[in-house]
Structure formats: structure tokens, C-alpha cells
Amino acid sequence: MYWLHETTETPLPPKADTLARLGQAGLPVPPGFVLTPEEASILASTPQPPEATILRAEIELYYRNLCERSGDTRVAVRAAGPQEDTEKASFAGQYETRLNVTGGAALMEAIQSCALSGESARLLAYQQTLAPEAHRSPGVIVQAMVHPQAAGVLFTQHPVTGDDRYLLIEAAPALGEAILSGIENPARLTFSRNGQAHTLIATECLPTAFREAEFWQPLLRMALEVERLLGSTQDIEWAYADGQFWLLQARPISTHPLVEPPPDFTLWTRANIGEVLSGVITPLTWSTFIHVIRQAEDPRQSPRPSEMARLFGGRAYMQRQALWDSYANIWGIRPAVVVGRGIGCDVRDDADTLRRHQPTLPLSARFVKSVYVWREVLSRHFVYPKLEKYLEALGPQLVFLSEENTNPMSLGTLRKH
Structure with missing residues (x-):
């Protein structure tokens, strides 16, 4: 068992190791301690081995010292998986977290629950897909509870478009769990790396002081420092309490959208699909949309609708030639009329080119x-x-x-x- 603010040569789970590094670098991380996976697995065992009694007494001592440091008996207890928060897989939301845990008995129960969360069917399925290395038990982090006025996440690279010129902040009043669990729609704020506000969306859900761009400058500077210390773009969980921002977690952004130049508009168009899917689309929305389209397709269709669309910078486009080809080779239908007037894709300047490239089908x-x-x-x-x-x-x-x-x-x- 180790305090987060003390250095140790013992390997810690990535989540705990990152918090320790950031705290030791002087960044505001809530004080706490960490149980190694081996220690956590002792408390998760049934029946518990004899050494569990000694371990429980040690945890009680650490807990009392933590309460004295923070001036509060409430703590946050979180599992820390051995493969969690790595560049290969984040395991976001897969392990157990307990908030506002008070008292020794409740703490032991929370630690045991977090340790056992490494055996859940949901986590094992996730692990098999993204990180199928040999399964190992998680460690457990116990930290002083932060009681925030607002909390949320910050990405030092846009998670959908892949644009690293801007930092994206998502924020909600009180605990950030509402955002992470999808219960609330957060305020969304984007800033350039020099701190200039780019967009401030739905900030009316936040306290008045939080709606000003200047308010977020300390968090932006802190995030850039985290990125510098850890050496890669970061997904950061934060909270604002007691007049300052706190760092609750930092992990590498594990999905990096392909950053591409804008599409060649002689080949791609936003006509029609831009009305259905306006703005930047999340990966979940896009994958669901394509899945639904595929379910409705007829195998005889050529080209198939699902093969005609793709994303550029998180926005949906349709292939102009494929749109044309969909209505070509049909008796009584003129592609230029359907694509131009029906779909809204202006093909007046290149109708001859599209016609030349359409496939030639046999009469049958x-x-x-x-x-x-x-x-x-x-x-x-x-x-x-x-x-x-x-x-x-x-x-x-x-x-x-x-x-x-x-x-x-x-x-x-x-x-x-």
C-alpha cells in the first residue's frame, strides 16, 4: 500500500501511477493511497487468507491519516485495472467506482466491490475485444472526496474530428458522473491552445461564473501541462471545488480519428445527407446510422447506400459518382434530374463527366x-x-x-x- 504523493519503485496500475506522477509534479490531485492488485485480491478472496486481518488494520490506519489530511471522513474508492488508461484501451466505465464512502466498514466493502469488478462479464467481454492479454486483478485507489460545484472531462485533442489545435471541455454542475454515464447533456466549450475561446455551447446549465472564457484558463494551462508531462494527448477528468480545479484522472486518448484534408467537392457532396446528419457526428451515431442503412439494403442494389457515405472531419458526405450511378441504367429515369433536383446535388457542370464514368451494364x-x-x-x-x-x-x-x-x-x- 502506498501514498500517491510518495515515490515508489513498486509498479502501480496505470491509473494510480499517472495520478502519483501528476501529484508529485505539483499538480492538484486529491490526496489518497493505493492498494496493489495483490493486496486488493486478498480482500476479494473467499474465504479470506490470514493476512487479510493485517491488511485491514493497515487500511484503517491509512484511512484515518487520510481523513486527518483532508478534514473529511468521506472518500472516493475506485478500481484501477492493470491495463486501464493505456494507449491501447481506456477501459472507461468498466471498473467499479464508489463515491462518498464513510467509515471503516463501508470502506472495506467498497474496496472488495471494486476488486471484484475485474471479474464482471461486461469487463471480460471488453477485455477480450481490446486487450486480450492474460487477465489480472485490479488495484484500488482511495482518495479524499472532492465535492465539486462543477465537474467533467477535457480532451487535449478533439475526440471526434482528431483536430489537436483545440481543447474540448465538457462540464456539468456538481459531480461529473452525470456526464460520464450519459445522464446529462453537458456544456461544451472549445478553446485554442493559446486559451482563446472558440465555441461555448449550452453553458446556461452551469453557474454564472463558469460561463466566462476567462474562468477556464487555469484548467487549460493545467491540461497542457498534463499533456507535456505524460507525452501524449490526454482525456482528463476534472472537478472544480474549494475555489480551484482538481485533477481526478488522466489517460491517453485511445482512439485517434484519421485527420484528413477537406474532401474534394468534385467527388463528394453534403447534399441531402447534410440535412439528415448535420454537424459533427459521434462514432456511435455514425456506426448506428450505417448499421441501420445496411439492414434496409437490398443485396441487388448497386452501389449500396452504405458504401456511398463516409466521414470527413466528423461530417458525413456522399460520393457524387455513386449517387449518379444509383440512378443510371434505369429506363425512364435521368440521373441528372434526380441527383440535381431531387437530392440537391448540383451536377450541371460535370454531368458529362459523371455520365462517362457510370458503369455500362448489359441489357439484362x-x-x-x-x-x-x-x-x-x-x-x-x-x-x-x-x-x-x-x-x-x-x-x-x-x-x-x-x-x-x-x-x-x-x-x-x-x-x-
Whole structure:
């Protein structure tokens, strides 16, 4: 067991090691101590070995000393996995955290729970996917509880666009758990590396003082210092309490979007898709969108819609040639009209080029594609509306299938129908 502010040659889990390095460098890290994975696994064992009694007494002593330092009996207890907070995988949200733990008995229970969180099915599935090295138990960090006016995360590189010219801050009142768990939509603020405000979004959820760009300057300087000390772009958890910012955690940004130059607009367009997916898109939104599109695709479609779109700088674009090709080789349809007027992609200057590059299909393939498209068009305009009308007319006749008529008392009535 080791104090975070004291140096040790014993290897600590990455989360604990990072906090120790930052605290020893003079940055504001809440005081605390760390149990090694070996010590934590002793308390997680059933039955516990004889050395658990000595370890519990030692933890009690460390806890009393920590309470004297902080002037508060409440602590935060967090698991610290052996592969957590590394460049390969963050394990964000996978391990257990307990906040506002008070008293020795509650502390022992929290430590045991955190140590056992390394065995959860969710974590093991994550580990198998991203970090399938030999499984090892987590250590446990115990720190003085910070009671913030606001808390959140800071990225020294934009996590979606990959742009490292700006720092992104997400903030919410009180505990940052609301952001990390997705319960609240945070305020979002972006700053250039020299501290100049770039965008301030939804800051009305924060106390008045937090809405000014000047307020965030100490946190920005602190984040750049963390990045310098640790040698890579960082995902930082922070809190503001007692008139200052505190560092709660720092990890390397484990996903680096491919930074590309802006798209060649002779090849790509935002027409139509920019109305559906406006602004910068998160990886979750994009992967869900593409998955849904693929589920609705017909294997006979060429090109397929899911193959026509991609992201540039976090924004969605459609391939102009693929859009054109979708409506080419269909009898009775002019691609220039559909793509230009229907979708809103201006092709007046390069229609001849797009036409030259469209695939040449044999007569049989053109026939199949034309039948497929016109069947869909006619069905949408004539068949589907009629079906809807018929179903609407049938509605009153199906009342006997409602919930009140499917209970045991009315089964006889249902059988008569």
C-alpha cells in the first residue's frame, strides 16, 4: 500500500501511477493511497487468507491519516485495472467506482466491490475485444472526496474530428458522473491552445461564473501541462471545488480519428445527407446510422447506400459518382434530374463527366435494375397508400383483439369470433 504523493519503485496500475506522477509534479490531485492488485485480491478472496486481518488494520490506519489530511471522513474508492488508461484501451466505465464512502466498514466493502469488478462479464467481454492479454486483478485507489460545484472531462485533442489545435471541455454542475454515464447533456466549450475561446455551447446549465472564457484558463494551462508531462494527448477528468480545479484522472486518448484534408467537392457532396446528419457526428451515431442503412439494403442494389457515405472531419458526405450511378441504367429515369433536383446535388457542370464514368451494364442487368426501381416507386405511390387505407378500415373490426378482451374472463367471447 502506498501514498500517491510518495515515490515508489513498486509498479502501480496505470491509473494510480499517472495520478502519483501528476501529484508529485505539483499538480492538484486529491490526496489518497493505493492498494496493489495483490493486496486488493486478498480482500476479494473467499474465504479470506490470514493476512487479510493485517491488511485491514493497515487500511484503517491509512484511512484515518487520510481523513486527518483532508478534514473529511468521506472518500472516493475506485478500481484501477492493470491495463486501464493505456494507449491501447481506456477501459472507461468498466471498473467499479464508489463515491462518498464513510467509515471503516463501508470502506472495506467498497474496496472488495471494486476488486471484484475485474471479474464482471461486461469487463471480460471488453477485455477480450481490446486487450486480450492474460487477465489480472485490479488495484484500488482511495482518495479524499472532492465535492465539486462543477465537474467533467477535457480532451487535449478533439475526440471526434482528431483536430489537436483545440481543447474540448465538457462540464456539468456538481459531480461529473452525470456526464460520464450519459445522464446529462453537458456544456461544451472549445478553446485554442493559446486559451482563446472558440465555441461555448449550452453553458446556461452551469453557474454564472463558469460561463466566462476567462474562468477556464487555469484548467487549460493545467491540461497542457498534463499533456507535456505524460507525452501524449490526454482525456482528463476534472472537478472544480474549494475555489480551484482538481485533477481526478488522466489517460491517453485511445482512439485517434484519421485527420484528413477537406474532401474534394468534385467527388463528394453534403447534399441531402447534410440535412439528415448535420454537424459533427459521434462514432456511435455514425456506426448506428450505417448499421441501420445496411439492414434496409437490398443485396441487388448497386452501389449500396452504405458504401456511398463516409466521414470527413466528423461530417458525413456522399460520393457524387455513386449517387449518379444509383440512378443510371434505369429506363425512364435521368440521373441528372434526380441527383440535381431531387437530392440537391448540383451536377450541371460535370454531368458529362459523371455520365462517362457510370458503369455500362448489359441489357439484362438494366432490365432487372429498372424493374426493381420502378416496382419500388410504384409501390410507394400506389400500393402502400391503398394498404394503409385498407388497414385503417379494418381497425374497428379488430377491436376484439385489444388488451381488455384478451384477459381470462373474456376468452369465451374471443373464441366466438
